[in-house]
Amino acid sequence: xxxxxxxxxxxxxxxxxxxxxxxxxxxxxxxxxxxxxxxxxxxxxxxxxxxxxxxxxxxxxxxxxxxxxxxxxxxxxxxxxxxxxxxxxxxxxxxxxxxxxxxxxxxxxxxxxxxxxxxxxxxxxxxxxxxxxxxxxxxxxxxxxxxxxxxxxxxxxxxxxxxxxxxxxxxxxxxxxxxxxxxxxxxxxxxxxxxxxxxxxxxxxxxxxxxxxxxxxxxxxxxxxxxxxxxxxxxxxxxxxxxxxxxxxxxxxxxxxxxxxxxxxxxxxxxx
Amino acid sequence: xxxxxxxxxxxxxxxxxxxxxxxxxxxxxxxxxxxxxxxxxxxxxxxxxxxxxxxxxxxxxxxxxxxxxxxxxxxxxxxxxxxxxxxxxxxxxxxxxxxxxxxxxxxxxxxxxxxxxxxxxxxxxxxxxxxxxxxxxxxxxxxxxxxxxxxxxxxxxxxxxxxxxxxxxxxxxx
Numbered sequence: 001x002x003x004x005x006x007x008x009x010x011x012x013x014x015x016x017x018x019x020x021x022x023x024x025x026x027x028x029x030x031x032x033x034x035x036x037x038x039x040x041x042x043x044x045x046x047x048x049x050x051x052x053x054x055x056x057x058x059x060x061x062x063x064x065x066x067x068x069x070x071x072x073x074x075x076x077x078x079x080x081x082x083x084x085x086x087x088x089x090x091x092x093x094x095x096x097x098x099x100x101x102x103x104x105x106x107x108x109x110x111x112x113x114x115x116x117x118x119x120x121x122x123x124x125x126x127x128x129x130x131x132x133x134x135x136x137x138x139x140x141x142x143x144x145x146x147x148x149x150x151x152x153x154x155x156x157x158x159x160x161x162x163x164x165x166x167x168x169x170x171x172x173x174x175x176x177x178x179x180x181x182x183x184x185x186x187x188x189x190x191x192x193x194x195x196x197x198x199x200x201x202x203x204x205x206x207x208x209x210x211x212x213x214x215x216x217x218x219x220x221x222x223x224x225x226x227x228x229x230x231x232x233x234x235x236x237x238x239x240x241x242x243x244x245x246x247x248x249x250x251x252x253x254x255x256x257x258x259x260x261x262x263x264x265x266x267x268x269x270x271x272x
Numbered sequence: 273x274x275x276x277x278x279x280x281x282x283x284x285x286x287x288x289x290x291x292x293x294x295x296x297x298x299x300x301x302x303x304x305x306x307x308x309x310x311x312x313x314x315x316x317x318x319x320x321x322x323x324x325x326x327x328x329x330x331x332x333x334x335x336x337x338x339x340x341x342x343x344x345x346x347x348x349x350x351x352x353x354x355x356x357x358x359x360x361x362x363x364x365x366x367x368x369x370x371x372x373x374x375x376x377x378x379x380x381x382x383x384x385x386x387x388x389x390x391x392x393x394x395x396x397x398x399x400x401x402x403x404x405x406x407x408x409x410x411x412x413x414x415x416x417x418x419x420x421x422x423x424x425x426x427x428x429x430x431x432x433x434x435x436x437x438x439x440x441x442x443x444x445x446x
Contacts, residue, residue: 007320018327022342034335041288048292056297120291121301122338124386125403126412130291130336141400157401158338165338165401172404194408256296 031161035136038162042132045119050259057257113146113262114138116164127171127195129154129258134162144217144224144264151252152176152217152228156263164263168255169230170195177220178230180213187218190230190249198230198249205245209233215249223266276324283328291336302415304382306333308423310348311355311378315371316431319356326352338399339389347385351378368428375424379417 024030116131116139133139143156145166154174158165167174171192178200179187187207188200200215213233219226231251238245290305306329314322330345337344355374363370387403394402403409 011320011323014324014327018331018342018345021331025341038335041284045288045292048288049296052293053296120336121295122336123290123295123304123306123333124337124339124390125401126301126408128338158399163336167401172406173401194406256298 035162038132042117042119042162046117046132046259049118049120053257053259112265112267114265115260115262118259118261119163122165127168127174127192127255128157129166129168129261131164131166131261131263132162133263134160134164136161138265139164139263140223142221142223143266144228145261146228146264147253147258147261150228152224152230153251153253153255153258153261155224166261166263168192168195169198169251170255176224176230177218178215179218179226180207180209181216182213187215188244188247190215193248197234198251200247200249202244203247205238205240205243209236209245209247211236223264225264225266228264279324280328283325283332286329287332287336290333299415300419302412303419303423304379304416305423306348307351307378307382308375308420308427310352311375312371312424312427312431314352314355315359315374319352322352322356323349338401339386340393340398343389343393347382347389350385351381354378354381368425371424371428372421375420376417379420383413383416 021030025034114133114137116133116137118129119132120130122128122130129145131145139156139159141156141159144152145154145156146152152169154166154168154171155176156164157167169176169190169192172194174190174192176190177188178190187209188203190198190200193199203209211233215230215233217224217226217228217230229252231249233247234250235248236245237247286306286309294303294305295301310322310326310329313325326348327345330348331341334341334344355378358374358377359370363373387405390399390401390403393399
C-alpha cells in the first residue's frame with residue numbers, strides 16, 4: 001500500500017513539475033535555460049545530421065557513378081551556355097539601371113541573410129527542416145530559405161526563440177508565387193507534389209513555356225524577393241479546352257542533402 | 273535522484289537519435305523510435321517507468337515540434353495509459369505477439385492523437401501547418417507500422433537474451 005501511495009505521489013509530483021515548467025515556458029521565464037540547452041545541443045545535432053546525411057549518400061553504385069559522370073559533362077556544357085547568357089543579362093541590367101536613374105525610380109531593397117544549420121526534421125511531419133536560428137536572430141514566418149547563390153528550398157513556417165521550422169517547397173501545403181524567368185509577371189502558383197517535386201498551377205494558356213525553362217520567385221509575396229530559382233520545367237500538362245495549364249518543376253538540388261541554408265531577411269523586418 | 277538524471281540523459285539521447293540521426297536516413301526516418309521505446313518500457317518494465325519516460329521524452333521532443341509545448345506529453349501519456357490498460361486487462365497472457373499488437377495499437381493511436389491535436393491547434397490559429405493525409409503520408413504511415421514492428425522485435429530479442437530475470441517468452445504464460 002505504501003509503495004502504491006509513494007508511486008502515486010511521485011507521479012503527481014512529476015506532473016506538477018511539468019505543468020509548472022510548461023506554465024513558466026509560456027511566461028518566458030525558461031527562455032534563458034532553453035537558449036543555453038539549444039545552443040549547446042544544436043551543434044551536436046547538426047554534426048549528427050550532417051554525418052548521417054553523408055553516410056546515406058556515400059553508397060553510390062557503379063551505375064550511378066557513370067550516370068553522374070555523364071550528368072557532370074552535360075552540366076559543364078550548360079554552364080558554358082549560362083555564362084554567355086549571364087553576360088547578356090548583365091548588359092541588360094546596366095541598360096535597365098540607366099533607364100531607372102533617368103526616370104527616378106525607387107531602388108529595389110537589398111536583402112540581408114542569415115546562415116543557419118539544419119539540426120533535424122519535425123518528427124510528426126515530413127518535408128520539414130529544423131534550423132538552429134529563430135526569432136532572436138530576426139527570422140519570422142514567411143521568410144525564404146535558400147541554399148547556394150539563391151536557390152529557394154522552402155519557407156519558414158514556425159518560429160521559436162532559437163529554432164525555426166522550414167517547410168520544403170515539395171510539401172503539399174507549401175505555396176509560392178512564381179514566374180518563368182523571362183516574364184516579369186506572376187505566372188502561377190507553385191505547390192509541392194508528394195514530397196518529390198513542385199507543381200505550378202494556374203498558368204494561363206497564352207504564356208509560352210518550354211521544357212527546361214527556369215522558374216523563379218515572382219516577388220509577389222512580401223518577404224520573398226524576386227529572382228530566387230526554383231528549378232527547371234520537366235513536364236507540361238496542357239489541354240486546349242482548359243483555361244490554365246500545369247507544369248512540373250524539378251528542383252536543381254536534392255532537398256534530402258541540405259545540411260546548411262540561409263534565410264533571407266527583408267531589410268525592414270523590424271517594422272513587421 | 274541519480275536514477276532520474278539517468279532517465280533524463282537516456283531521454284535526451286533518444287530524442288537526439290530520433291531527430292538528428294534517423295531523420296536524414298530516408299525510409300528509416302519513418303521509424304517512430306520514441307514511441308517504440310515508450311511502449312517497450314511500459315510493457316516490460318511497468319507503467320511507472322513508462323510514465324516517467326513519457327513525460328521526459330514528450331517534453332524534450334516537444335521543444336523541436338511545431339505543436340505547442342505539452343501536446344506531445346499529453347499524447348505519449350494517453351498512449352501509454354491505453355497500452356497499459358490493454359496489457360493488464362485484455363492481453364493478459366503476455367507473449368511476444370502481445371507486444372507486436374500493442375505497438376500496432378500505439379502507432380495507430382499516435383497518428384490519430386497527433387492528427388487531431390494538429391487540426392485542433394490549426395483551427396485555433398496556434399499553428400500554421402496542418403498534416404495532409406495523402407498517398408505519401410499513408411505510405412509513410414505504413415512504413416512506420418512495419419519499422420516499429422521490426423524494431424520492437426529487435427528490442428524484445430535483445431531483452432530476452434540479455435536480461436534473463438525478465439523471463440520473456442514467445443507464447444507461454446509469463
